[in-house]
Amino acid sequence: MAESWLPTLITKTPEEGFQLAVKLSRMGVKTTQPDVEVLHKLRPEYANDADSLTAASHVIAVNFQTVSAANNYWRG
Template sequence: MDTITLIPNNSLLTSTPEEGRQLAIKMARLIIKATQPDEQKRSQLRDLYANDAMMLIAIGQTVATEFATVAAANNYWQSR
């Protein structure tokens, strides 16, 4: 199994909240890849969750959790 880097560039620091949000989305996608490493299976499941409102909400919650982590690591961008 290939090693997956769950924190790109080994840093949660970003210059702006927009970059932080993009990092949060990337991190959420990477955790899905780590949880289900089979690319073909992930592709098959995409159709399932793309049409399920509750699953889409769960994805949004995962990104929000990752964004909260990134924002805290960046002191909520107050010092930038």
């Protein structure tokens, strides 16, 4: 049985939580376009466009809300 790519939303630190938010954002893309070669070709298109980068940061921010709430904001 394959390991899950998302076994939990709990992380040790806020920084790891941010990395998980990035991962969730990428999986959202990958689910829609699973062909890694296509994704690779598209990279220069958005990685060099200011508005595309802002849009990517927006999705990460939404996922970071979820991960932060899951971790009770790491209030400790």
